[in-house]
Each structure stands twice: as C-alpha cells, then as structure tokens.
Amino acid sequence: MADFRYRDDQPHEEPAVTLDAFLEQPDATAVRLEAGEDARRLIPFLDRLQLIEISFPRFRDGRGFSSARILREAGYKGELRAEGDVLIDLLFFMRRCGFDSFVSQHSLNPADVEAALNRYSHVYQNATDEAVPIWKLRHG
Amino acid sequence: MYQYDKYDQGMVDARVEEFRDQVRRRIAGDINDDQFKPLRLKNGLYLQLHAYMLRVAIPYGTFNSVQMRKLADIARKYDRGYGHFTTRQNIQYNWIKLEEAPDILAELATVEMHAIQTSGESIRNISADQYAGAAADEICDPRPWAELIRQATTFHPEFSYLPRKFKIAVISAPEDRAALRWHDCALRIVRNGKGEEGFEVYAGGGMGRTPFIAYKIRDFLPAQQIFSYLQAILRVWNLHARRDNIHKQRMKILVHELGEEEFRRQVEEEFQTFLALATDFPQAEYDRIAAYFTPPPFETGLGDEIDRSDPDFALWVDRQVVAHKVPGYAIANISLKPIGGIPGDISAEQMDIVADLAERYSFDEIRATHAQNLVLPHVRKADLYAVWQALDAAGLASVNLDLVTDIIACPGLDYCSLANARSIPLAQKISERFANMERQLDIGELKIKISGCINACGHHHAGQIGILGVDRKGTENYQLLLGGSGAEDTSQAKITGPGFDEAGIVDAVERTVERYRELREPGERFLDTYRRVGLDPFKEAIYG
Known part of the structure; x- marks a missing residue:
C-alpha cells in the first residue's frame, strides 16, 4: 500500500515484478523499474499495466523523474509510484512528473507533505501534470 | 531591465x-x-x-x-x-x-532577487555577456532569451535532481566575454541566411578536474525551440550520466564517453519528443520579456569628445572605457582589483557609491562580469569625468582591465572547505609585484586566473597564465599553467612542470612575463607569443 496516494481508483494489489521478469511474463500488470532501467522498454505494454513503481535508491538520484515523464508522455494512465529514499521536498516535483503515489522509507509527516505539495500556486513550465504555466496565465 | x-x-x-x-x-x-x-x-x-x-x-x-x-x-x-x-x-x-x-x-x-539554484546539482543562474544591450559588436540583446531560459529552468520538475550542476551562458556577439565554451551548454545568438534569429549551440564544456571545451552540437537552432532543445540535452544527460562517482557526473564526461556524434544523435531524437509536447514558450511571452529590455532613452546628437586634460583620468579612460553602440555613450568598467586587494571584493560603502553612479549616470543599470569586476553600461561620454572622480574617491578607479593585475581568484583556503591552497594572498602578492602602471601597460593583455583546488572556480584552465593550488604532503603547492583562454579563441592551459611554493610561484610568473617581453613581436599579446613559440622557451625561463 502506498503511504500517500492521489488516485480515485482502487489500489492495485498485485506485487510488482522486475523489468526483466515483466518482459518474460506478458500477463503481469505491475512492474518495478530500478534506477537506470530504460522506461521506454515498457511503452509497448502501457495499456495493460496498472502499476509502475520507480525506485529512488538515493534521493539525489533523479533519473526516476525522467522515467516518470517518459511514461506519462507515452500515454500511461495507471498508478505511477515513487518508492525508496523519497523525501518531502521531492514530492512536488514528483507529482509534476506524473507520480501519483509514494512509498517512502522515511516516515513522512502528512501535514508537511500537504504543505510541500501546496507551497507553489504557480509553475513556470509545462510538465505532465495539469498545472497551467505562468506564461499561459499571462497571455490568457 | x-x-x-x-x-x-x-x-x-x-x-x-x-x-x-x-x-x-x-x-x-x-x-x-x-x-x-x-x-x-x-x-x-x-x-x-x-x-x-x-x-x-x-x-x-x-x-x-x-x-x-x-x-x-x-x-x-x-x-x-x-x-x-x-x-x-x-x-x-x-x-x-x-x-x-x-x-x-x-x-x-523585496528587491526581486533570490538565491535560487545558485548551487547544488541544478540548472544554475544563467550567465551572459556583461555588455549586453550596450556592446557595439552584438547582433541583439541576449538578455530576453536569458530571462526566458531563467524562467523555464526555475524549479524544473524533471531537472531539479540532476547528476551535477549545469551551467548555461548566452551571448550574441562575435567577441566572447562570457567564457562561453567553458559552460555545460553555451548559446550564441546568430542570424541565418533568411535573417531569422537562432542559436549556435555548444555542449559539454566545463572546468573542474577534467576540463573540456564545449563542442558545437548545432549550427542553427530556431530561437523559439530553445526550451525543447535544452530539455532534450538535459534528459539525455539525466538518464545516462554516471551516478556512482560525483567527479564523473558532469555532462562533459558523458559527452566525452559517448562521443560527440552519438551525444548529438540522442539529443536530436529526444528533441523531437519535446517538440511534440509543445512546451516551448510562445512568441508572445518572448515579446513580453523583450519589452523590458528595450534600449533606455538615449539622447541623440551627443558629441564623442572626452576632455582628456587630466592625465589620470585619460589613463583610466584608455583602459576601462569601451565602445558603446550609441554615439555619445560609453561602457565604463569598474575594477574590483585594486593593487594588493582581494579580487571581486567590495565594501558596502563602495556598493552604495556604485548604486548612486548607476542611478545618476547609467540608466540605473549595473553589470557584474565573470572576471569579478563591475560595469556601468550606459554612461554619457560627457559624464565620464564625474563618474571617474567619484570612483577614484571610493578606491574604485584602478586601471587594469585585462592587465596582469586584473586577476581572477577563487576564495581559496581562506574560506572554502574544498580548497587545498590559498588563492587570495597569492593574487595579492602577484598584484603587488606588478603594481607599476607603466610596466603593466607595457606587458599588455595578460589574464591570470588562480584556483585553490582542482575544482577550478578560479578558471585556471582558461588562464593565459593559470595557477592551481594543490596540497603536497600537507603544504600548499602551486602549479603553473600557460596558454588558456576563455575568449572566442578558447583554449585550455597546459601545466609547465613541477609546482612551486608561494614565493616561488610569484617569481615563476614574473620569469614567464619577462620571457614574453623578450620574445614578443610587435603587437603580440602574451597569448599570441605563447601560441607562436610554444611552451619550451617559457619552461626554460621558469626552470632554468
């Protein structure tokens, strides 16, 4: 179960398999990407995937941000979970890159999480979320 | 602005x-x-x-x-x-x-300033030509693009936990005053055959312990696509950089390991992805930003005469004042390199004086340069004398732009937790050694750059004379490098040989300078002579 989940559908309970296992097991619906694994290898299977978990082994390792965006930009609609060394100050960027659930190895204070996610009322650029960039607000 | x-x-x-x-x-x-x-x-x-x-x-x-x-x-x-x-x-x-x-x-x-992304593994503050909007040789003001890129890269969700820092510079003139190709990504605004604005894009530069000069990855990028292209570069690097050794995570290392062609191929492929996402800022937003950079209301019909009857003022004008694009105006450089001073340091009182002068004489604009000096970009020639008098009274009228005492130095072991050796006292000693004005003018352009460790914040790789402080068995030791450039003729300095202690390095610099004076042909700068004769004659002078 995710510590924090921002989806309305039922949580997906099938355990996530490794990328290699997934590619050999065409009926799996949940997969886990380790940092450095190529998210684009999942693109042919996005329709039937319900959970993709992306590992953050160290909070400084930001590869997962690009992996998440690649998956969302390719049309993935299922749950996208960040797992591992997930710190409060990463959450806002993770949400903008398309993550909608979090499992942190740390105990995150829900009030701090809420504050971090709502700190900025505007954003400067498009990402994979619904936020309207400031340039668009300026020009209507 | x-x-x-x-x-x-x-x-x-x-x-x-x-x-x-x-x-x-x-x-x-x-x-x-x-x-x-x-x-x-x-x-x-x-x-x-x-x-x-x-x-x-x-x-x-x-x-x-x-x-x-x-x-x-x-x-x-x-x-x-x-x-x-x-x-x-x-x-x-x-x-x-x-x-x-x-x-x-x-x-x-409260004054529209911040410290966002000035350090850490993020997209750093954008640097630019300090003469932007004033330079006689620029094709347009590069700052609207720099501001657009600033906004686009502020709190970028995908690129806020990068493998390492990422530095961008933007210029639009043939003369490079921003050390362009020493940046991770360097942009020069150019016009194509149809008169359209675009960017010449360079990637993979950087100093540090493994220096690389950026290579040209694109001859012409339509200006409106810059954000897509930057994101493509950043994504290729973010996905593929090493994450196991902090000293090998800068983008220059990836470019070197993949090779220029393969890096370019991957960037171009990712660029198509970003173009399809339509994340580029529209023309209307560029226009909105550019409106803030319309030229100030310059007076017309001003004369170009400067009263040079005060010889000290004339000396300052000849060295510190540069051609402006508008007749009757000039660009005034303020040296933060007084003899024996700390390069780049300025007191609060001096800051106030520069502020007053900018407000009164330079359409309220000040510029900071990568050489750790300041600039008043838009001064009427008729006001130069008043500006000089005020600077002189404040200890800000040193005459040494690009001369041997205009030394770049990092904070070094006096402040920095990374440093192996002190930089500031060395800069002070070299400055004192060459204090004589006539001698400085005779030597001519000579850019000395001092770093107190291999991270190269003092740009020693780009020094015509570079000095690198290292730790040798617990004592400070200084290596001498020659032949670097951060200008349009970018080159990487080479180490001359064994290092020196603090007194020895000052002597070695002086011997290098004296050998140049013996070898030079009329009109040759130090760098020209070095490039013509090579390292050996200098080694002979330095090591005997």
Whole structure:
C-alpha cells in the first residue's frame, strides 16, 4: 500500500515484478523499474499495466523523474509510484512528473507533505501534470 | 531591465517560505544534515570553513541601484560589511548564520532577487555577456532569451535532481566575454541566411578536474525551440550520466564517453519528443520579456569628445572605457582589483557609491562580469569625468582591465572547505609585484586566473597564465599553467612542470612575463607569443 496516494481508483494489489521478469511474463500488470532501467522498454505494454513503481535508491538520484515523464508522455494512465529514499521536498516535483503515489522509507509527516505539495500556486513550465504555466496565465 | 510581475514575485516569496520551513525542519531534527544539504544548496547556502556562505543570483549579471543598495544593506546587517563578486556574475557573502539565511532571502525578495539554484546539482543562474544591450559588436540583446531560459529552468520538475550542476551562458556577439565554451551548454545568438534569429549551440564544456571545451552540437537552432532543445540535452544527460562517482557526473564526461556524434544523435531524437509536447514558450511571452529590455532613452546628437586634460583620468579612460553602440555613450568598467586587494571584493560603502553612479549616470543599470569586476553600461561620454572622480574617491578607479593585475581568484583556503591552497594572498602578492602602471601597460593583455583546488572556480584552465593550488604532503603547492583562454579563441592551459611554493610561484610568473617581453613581436599579446613559440622557451625561463 502506498503511504500517500492521489488516485480515485482502487489500489492495485498485485506485487510488482522486475523489468526483466515483466518482459518474460506478458500477463503481469505491475512492474518495478530500478534506477537506470530504460522506461521506454515498457511503452509497448502501457495499456495493460496498472502499476509502475520507480525506485529512488538515493534521493539525489533523479533519473526516476525522467522515467516518470517518459511514461506519462507515452500515454500511461495507471498508478505511477515513487518508492525508496523519497523525501518531502521531492514530492512536488514528483507529482509534476506524473507520480501519483509514494512509498517512502522515511516516515513522512502528512501535514508537511500537504504543505510541500501546496507551497507553489504557480509553475513556470509545462510538465505532465495539469498545472497551467505562468506564461499561459499571462497571455490568457 | 526585467521586472517581476505578481507571478514572479509569488515564486520567490513562496521560495522564501519553503526555505524557512526547511531550516525549521532541520533545526527541529526532522531532517538530517545529509538531507538538508541539497536543500540549502539549491538556495545558495554552502557550509564553508568558518561559517555559512550565501551566493545570491544576479541573473545574466544585470542589476540596478535598488538591488545594489539592498546587497550593501545585507553586507552590513548580516555579514562583515562586504561582499564578493564571483566568476559566474553572482555575489557571495562569507559570514552568514544559518538561522538568519531565511531572513536574508526575504530581504532579497523585496528587491526581486533570490538565491535560487545558485548551487547544488541544478540548472544554475544563467550567465551572459556583461555588455549586453550596450556592446557595439552584438547582433541583439541576449538578455530576453536569458530571462526566458531563467524562467523555464526555475524549479524544473524533471531537472531539479540532476547528476551535477549545469551551467548555461548566452551571448550574441562575435567577441566572447562570457567564457562561453567553458559552460555545460553555451548559446550564441546568430542570424541565418533568411535573417531569422537562432542559436549556435555548444555542449559539454566545463572546468573542474577534467576540463573540456564545449563542442558545437548545432549550427542553427530556431530561437523559439530553445526550451525543447535544452530539455532534450538535459534528459539525455539525466538518464545516462554516471551516478556512482560525483567527479564523473558532469555532462562533459558523458559527452566525452559517448562521443560527440552519438551525444548529438540522442539529443536530436529526444528533441523531437519535446517538440511534440509543445512546451516551448510562445512568441508572445518572448515579446513580453523583450519589452523590458528595450534600449533606455538615449539622447541623440551627443558629441564623442572626452576632455582628456587630466592625465589620470585619460589613463583610466584608455583602459576601462569601451565602445558603446550609441554615439555619445560609453561602457565604463569598474575594477574590483585594486593593487594588493582581494579580487571581486567590495565594501558596502563602495556598493552604495556604485548604486548612486548607476542611478545618476547609467540608466540605473549595473553589470557584474565573470572576471569579478563591475560595469556601468550606459554612461554619457560627457559624464565620464564625474563618474571617474567619484570612483577614484571610493578606491574604485584602478586601471587594469585585462592587465596582469586584473586577476581572477577563487576564495581559496581562506574560506572554502574544498580548497587545498590559498588563492587570495597569492593574487595579492602577484598584484603587488606588478603594481607599476607603466610596466603593466607595457606587458599588455595578460589574464591570470588562480584556483585553490582542482575544482577550478578560479578558471585556471582558461588562464593565459593559470595557477592551481594543490596540497603536497600537507603544504600548499602551486602549479603553473600557460596558454588558456576563455575568449572566442578558447583554449585550455597546459601545466609547465613541477609546482612551486608561494614565493616561488610569484617569481615563476614574473620569469614567464619577462620571457614574453623578450620574445614578443610587435603587437603580440602574451597569448599570441605563447601560441607562436610554444611552451619550451617559457619552461626554460621558469626552470632554468
């Protein structure tokens, strides 16, 4: 179960398999990407995937941000979970890159999480979320 | 210059509150120092040898009198009455208390300033030609693009936890005053055959322990696609950089390992992905930003005569004043390199004086240069004498632009926790050795750059004479390098041979200079002579 989940559908309970296992097991619906694994290898299977978990082994390792965006930009609609060394100050960027659930190895204070996610009322650029960039607000 | 609207102001205000909260969580013990470190670094706050250091962004090196006076106030109130201009056109304070840092950021926000992304593994403050909007040789003002890129790369969600820092520079003139190709990504605005604006794009440059000069990855990128292209470069690097060794994570290493062609191929492929996402800012937003950079109301019909009857003033004019694009105006360089002084340092009182002069004589604009000096970009020639008198009275009228005493130096072991050797005392000794004005003028252009460790903040790889401080069995030792350039003729300096102690390196520099004077042909700068004769004649002079 995710510590924090921002989806309305039922949580997906099938355990996530490794990328290699997934590619050999065409009926799996949940997969886990380790940092450095190529998210684009999942693109042919996005329709039937319900959970993709992306590992953050160290909070400084930001590869997962690009992996998440690649998956969302390719049309993935299922749950996208960040797992591992997930710190409060990463959450806002993770949400903008398309993550909608979090499992942190740390105990995150829900009030701090809420504050971090709502700190900025505007954003400067498009990402994979619904936020309207400031340039668009300026020009209507 | 650019002015914040409610959105820009909202961003920096929110940032102050975010940082205040992060400091609170650190002091409360909710996060440990390892977790706090990247957060404070993204706000320019380093822990140095004696105190915290705060680096404040001066986007593309442009600021005004209100901002300069605020910087002076901060120096008085939170530091020891001075600040230090850096090699990336920023200013740093050396004696900051952690608990006061949020208050300083709040003060900066009141004058549309911040310390966002001035350090840490992020897209750093954009640097630019310090003469932008004034230079006689530029094809357009590069700052609207620099500002657009600043906004596009601020709090970028995908690229806020990069493998390492990422530095961007933008210029639009053939003469390179911004050390362009020493950046991770360098942009030169050009026009194509149809007169359309675009960018020549360079990638993979950087100094540090493994220096590389950026290679040209694109001859012409339509200007409107710059954000897509930057994101493509950043994504290729973010996905494929090593993450196992912090010394091999800069983009230059990836470019080197993949090879220029393969890196280019991957960037171009990713570029198509980003173009399809339509994330580029529209023309209307560029136009909105560019409107803030319309030229100031220059007077017409002004004369170009300068009264040179005061010989000290004439000397200053000849060295520190540069051609402006508008008749009757000039660009005035303010040296922060007095003989025996600390390169880039300026007192709060001097900041106030520069602010006054900018307000009165330069359409309220000041520029910071990567060579750690300041510029008044738009001075009427008729006002130069008054400006010089005020600078002279404030100890700011040194005559040494690009001369042997205009030394770039990092803070070194006097402040920096990374340093192996002191840089500042060495800069002071070299400056004193060459204090004689006639001798300096006779030597001509000679750019000395000193770093106190291999991280190369003092740009020693780009020094015509570079000096690198190392630690040799517990004592400071200095290596001498020759032949580097951060200008349009970019080159990497070469080590001459065994290092020296502090007294020895000053002598070695002097022997190098004297050998140049023996070897030079009429009109040759030090760098020209070096390139013509090579390293050997200098080695002979240095090591005997």
